[in-house]
Amino acid sequence: MTRLVDVVVTGGGQAGLAAGYHLKRAGAEFVILDAQGEPGGAWRHAWDSLHLFSPASCSSLPGRLMPPQAGETYPDAGHVIGYLADYEQRYELPVQRPVRVQAVRRDGERLRVETDSGTWSAHVVVSATGTWWRPFRPAIPGGDIFRGRQLHTAGYSGPQEFAGRRVVVVGGGNSGAQIAADLAGHADLTWVTRREPRFLPDEIDGRALFDAATARRQALDAGLDDTGGVTALGDIVAVPPVREARDRGPLKAQPMFTRLTADGPVWADGTGAAADAIIWCTGFRPALSHLTPLGLRDRHGHIPTTGTRAVGEPRLHLLGYGDWTGPASATLIGVGRPAREMAREIAARLG
Template identity: 35%
Template sequence: MTTGYDALVIGGGQSGLAATHHLRKRGLTVALLEAGPEPVGSWPHYYDSLTLFSPARYSALPGLLFPGDPDHYPHRDDVIDYLRQYAKTLDADIHPNQRVDTVTHDGHLFTAHTDTGASFTAPRLVAATGGFGSPHIPTLPGHDTFTGDIVHASQYRSPTDYTGQRIIVVGAGNSAVQIATELAEHATVTLASRTPVKFVPQRPLGRDMHFWFTITGIDTLPIGHLLRHHPTAPVFDTGLYRSAMAANKPEHRPMFTALRAGAAVWSDDDSIQTDTVILATGYTPNLNYLNGIGALTDAGTPLHRKGLSTTHRGLGYIGLEWQHSLSSASLRGVGRDGLRLAARLRSGV
C-alpha cells in the first residue's frame, strides 16, 4: 500500500491532468492513477478523423498553451501530443498501467485498489475517468434477431472499414453527424434520430462560436444543472454537414422502430437492408469503482453538487457532462472546473 499522498486522482486524461495541476498549485501531493500506458486518457481510441470543434486557443489546459496556429482546429493526434507534453509539466507521481478496480473508504481515508494488486491511500480522491469506458448502448427492439453488426461509436475508427456496406448511424449530435458524413463517401448511409438535427454556425460573423461563448461569458455560467436533461446538443457546422445532408449523403430519417433479420424497419413497414448499425448515443459516467462506498445512485451516476460529492467528504468529480457549465466535459472547460474543485477539496478535509 502506498500512503502519504494528500490526494488521489483516478484517470489520466484531460480532466485528471487539469485536476492534478490545480491540486499541486495548492501544495497538495498527488498520485495520478491511469489505466493506460501513458496519461493521455481515451484520445488514442477515438476515431481517426476526429477534429476538435474548438480552435486551439480555446482548447488548452491551465498553464500550457496549445501549440500551433491559435485558430486551427486540432486533430485527435495533436491532442494526444499535447496531453503527453502537459503531463510532463506536472510535479506529481503519475502511475500508468494502474486501472482502479475498487475504492474503499474508512471514514477518513480513501484507498484505491488497482488491477495490479497495488493500493494507494489519501484523504482526498478525484474521480476523473470520464465516460469513454462506459458507452451508452440503448436496447433496440429486435436487436437479438438482427443478423448485421451493432457497434457503438466508441468502436468506430475509419470509414474504409465499412466500404460498400449499408450503414445506419443512430444519433443527432456532433459525433453522429461527423461519422455519418464521412462514411457516406464510402458506403450508403442513413442517419436515424429521435430528434431533428439542429445546426448552428461554426463561425458566425466570421469568428468561431467559442469566441462568442468567451466574450459573452456563456461558457462559464453555472447552468449545467439546467442542461443535464436537455435534448441532443446542436451540431457545429461550417456548412459542410448541412450540405451533405441536403444531398442525402447521408440521408436523414426518423428513428426506426425495430430491427428485423438483416433490416431496419419503420412504423409504416418501410425497411432498409442494413449491414451495420453504429450507435452514436453517448456515454455514461465510468465510475464503477465507487460502487462499494455508496457514492452513486442505483443507476451509477454520482451524487454531487457541481463536482463535490454530497455523500463523502474529500471526494470530488471532474469531467462530467454538464458538471458546472456547458463546457464542463471539454478541454476548454475542465481547467475551470478543476480550479473550483481543488479549492473546495483543499479546504474541505
Template identity: 40%
Template structure:
C-alpha cells in the same frame, strides 16, 4: 500500505488539469491512469476527429496549446499536446494503473488496484470521464440484431464499410460526422428521433467559442439546475448540413424494429442492413465508486457542481454539465479543476 494526499483517478485532460490545480494548492497528488499514456480517451477516438474549439480556447492551465491559435487541431495533435502537459506536470503519474474499487475505512479512502496492491488517500478526485462506458439505448429489436453492431467508441475509419448498407443512430456531432464520412464509401441513413440541429462554427468571421466566451454562456454555472442535458448541437462549417440536405446521408426517424439483419422503418418498409453504428453517447465511467455508495441507481454520481454529496473528501472533474456548458471540454475543465482542488484543500485543512 502507501499513503498519499490526494489520488486523482484518470490521466486525461480532466486528470491533468486537476493534478496541476492541486499542486497550486500545495498538495501532492498522485495521478492514476489505466492506459499506458496520460492522454485519456483521445488516442482511441476515430481517425478523422478534429477539435471543435481552436487552440486559443483549448489550452489546459499551465501550458498553451501552441501553433496557429485559430486552427482546428486533429486528434493526434491533441494527443501530442496532452503528452506535453503530462511531461511538464509537477506531479507523479502512474500509468498502467487501473483502480478496481474505492472503499472508505476509518476516514481514509482505500483504492484497490487491478492486479493487486492498494493505495490509501486522504481525498479522491474522480476524473475518468465517460469514454469507458458507451451508452447503448434500449432500441426495439436491438438484442436480435445479427448485422454488425458497434458503438462510436469502436469506430475508426470508413474503409471496412465500403459498399455496405449502414445505419447510424444519433443526432449529435459524432453521429453526423461519422454518417457523412461513411456516406463517401457506403449507403448511409442517419436515424434520429428528431432532426439534427446545427450551429455555425463561424459567424461574422468569429469562431463560435469567441461568442460563447464574449457572452459568458460558456461559463454560466447552470449545471446544477439541469435535470436533463439540452439537445446537443452539431457544430458545422457548412459541410454537414449540406451533406444531410443532399441525402448523403439521408435522414429518417429511428427504426421501429430489427429482426436479424432486417430493419423496419416507421413507414412500415423493411430492408437488409450490413451494419448499425450507435452514436448514442456515453455515461460517467465511475463503476469503481459503487462500493462507496457514491452513485445513484443509474451509475451517476451524487454531486453538486463536482463535490460529492455522499463523501466530503470525494470530488469529480470532467462530468458533462458539471457546472457549465464547457465542463467536460479542454476549454472548460481547468476552471472546474481549480474549484475542486480548492474545495479539497479546504477539506483537508480541516480534517
C-alpha cells in the same frame, strides 16, 4: 504495502491532468493513477477523422495554450494527444500507468484506493475517469437477431472498412453527424435520428458552447430562469466536414426506426431497409464502477455533488463528467475552472 498520500486522482486524461496542475500549485501531495499505457486518455481511442469543435487557442488546459496545428483550423485527435503528453511532461505531473483502479472504499478517516498494482490511502480522492469507457446503446426490439455488424461510436475507427457497405448511423448529436459525414461517399449511408437534427449556426464553435454553458450555470446559481445553455443553441456543431456533407446533400436524417429484423431496420410505417452494419452513436454514461462500494449513485447513475464534491462523501470529488461536475467540464477548455475551485477546496480541507 499501502502507500499514503494526500490525494489520489483516478484517471490521467484531460480532467485528471487539469486536476494535477491545480493540485500541484496548491502544494498538495498527490498521485494520478491512469489505466492507459500512454498519455492521451480517451483521445487515443477516437476515430481517425475526429477534430475538435474549436481552434487550438480555445481548447487549452490551464497554464499552457495548445499550439495550432499546421494546416488545420480545428486540431485533430493526434494533435490533442501530443498536447496532453507534452502537458503532463512540462508540469512534471506524477502519473503512474498503467494502473487500473478497482475500488474506492471508506477506511476510517481516509479513503482506500484498491488497484491492480496495490493499494493507496488518501485523505481525498478525485475521480476523473470520464465516460468513454461506458458506451451506451439503447435496447430495441430485434437487436439480438440482426445478422449484420453492430458497433458503438467507441468502436468506430474510419470509413475504409465500410466501403460499399449499407451502413445505418443512429444518433443526432455531434458524434452521429461527424461519423455520418465521414462515411458519406464511402458507404451506402442512412442517418437516423430521434428528432430532426439541429445544426448550430456555422460560426458557433466550442468557445461559444463553453460560454453558453457557463452562463446557464451562473443563472441557475443566482436563482434566475434557466437559459437553456448549449441545448438552446442546437445539438450539432457544423465543423467543416459536417457542413460540407450537409450542404452537399448526403447528410439528411431519417426518423428513428422502431425495430430490427435479421436483415435491417423497420420503421413505424412498416417500411424496411437492408443493412450490413449499424453504428450506434448514442452517447456514454459516467464510468463510476470503482466508486460502487461508497453507495453514492442516484437512480440516474449520477453521484449528487455540490460543485465537484460528492454530497454523500465530502472526501470525494468528481471532475470532468459534464455539467453536473462543472459547466462544460467534459471539454478541454471547460475543465480548468472547476479543477481550480476543487483544488482550492481540497487544499483548505487538508489545512
